[in-house]
Amino acid sequence: MPVRTSESSDSGGRGVGLGLALVSALAFGGSGVAAKPLIESGLDPLHVVWLRVAGAALVMLPLAWRHRALPRRRPALLLGFGLFAVAGVQACYFAALSRIPVGVALLVEYLAPALVLGWVRFVQRRPVTRAAALGVVLAAGGLACVVEVWSGLSFDALGLAFALAAACCQVGYFILSDQGGDAGTEAPDPLGVIAYGLIVGALVLTAVARPWEIHWAGLTGSARMNGTAVPALALLGWIVLVATVAAYVTGVLSVRRLSPQVAGVVACLEAVIATVLAWVLLGEHLSAxxxxGGVVVLAGAFIAQSAAPAKKSLEPVAAGGPERALSGQRTSA
Known part of the structure; x- marks a missing residue:
């Protein structure tokens, strides 16, 4: 009887988790299409990133206060999370958006799961499976199709470099997620890590973005989304409340209810959602x-992360390894 109750509870939890993960993927996927009109209207990409992170940090302040002991327990984790997983990922991604299409920027960023496997193999010197290596090869080949290398790399080289930098920062997030999960029952609450990560990220970006130079009058007007005028404040509100706060919270709650494999599949949906939204709302059409290539990148990323060694074999790395870290991808940005 207790076994039956447990199975029913697990089934219900997985269903709720899948719904939350889909909401999170949709929220994260909509960040680019909301940010690009603001950038094209004259706002600097770093200023848009600062507004996003600082606004989200302000909303998450109550959670930071609730977990106020966390900075004393995990100062290095919070500093690294804020620097790479928040400031680095967002700044590089938004800088890429200003130069290349939304879908391409996000697909390049999705090389991160493959790069995690490279970290495990060449930095930590741990073996990876052949399936994982196949995933890396597929992701690289798909990326070549996305950027159409046969046409002489027609995309902006600096934009691609920013997108790759975002992928590298996301790798840093995966590794820091491992470090955050190595304490067992003493592991820090993910919501607390997110709250303080946003605060640290906002402070770092303040020094880099210099928000006192923001053209605030631009936020009182409208931005053009594929020829349609949309209030700039509405776009910013979506980025802060939906694409950051709601996306993080629903993502964290979903990871607690899903297996790494399911979470990895749903994470890959973000790139698909972002590409479709950019196609519909921004008129950014991708060639066949x-x-x-985008489908191949996503397939390669999924194969790479799902083929990672079991948790037991990765315990010396961080009691969870890249497979567990990837399952928490929705808690990064």
Whole structure:
């Protein structure tokens, strides 16, 4: 009888987790299409990132106060999380948006799961499976189709470099997620880590973005989304409340209810959602080879993360390894 009750509870939890993960993927996927009109209207990409992170940090202040002992327990984790998983990922991604299409920027960023496997193999010198290596090869080949290398790399080289930098920062997030999960029952609450990560990220970005130079009058007007005028404040509100706060919270809650494999599949949906939204709302059309390449990138990323060694074999790394870290991808940005 207790076994039956447990199975029913697990089934219900997984259903709720899947719904939360889908909401999180949709929220995260909509960040680019809301940010790009603001950037094209004259706002600097770093200023948009600062507004996003600082606004989200302000909303998450109550959670930071609730976990106020966390900075004393995990100062290095919070500093690294804020620097790489928040400030680095967002700044590089938004800088890429200003130069290349939303879908391409996000697909390049999705090389991160493959790069995690490279970290495990060449830095930590731990073996990876052949399936994981196949995933890396597929992701690299798909990326070549996305950027259409046969046409002489027609995309802006600096934009691609920013997107790759975002992928590298996301790798830093995965590794820091491992470090955050190595304490067993003493592991820090993910919501507390997110709250303080946003605060640290906002402080770092304040020094870099210099928000006192923001053209505030631009936020009182409208931005053009594929020819349609949209209030700039509405776009900013979406980025802060939906694409950051709601996306993080629903993502964290979903990870607690899903297996790494399921969480990895749902995480890959973010790139698909972002590409479709950019196609519909921004008129950013991708060619057939680019669409095919995007599918291959996502397939490679999923194979790479799902083929990672079991948790037991990765305990010396961080009691969870890249597979567990990838399952928490929705808690990063």
């Amino acid at each position: 080879p680019q669409v095919f």
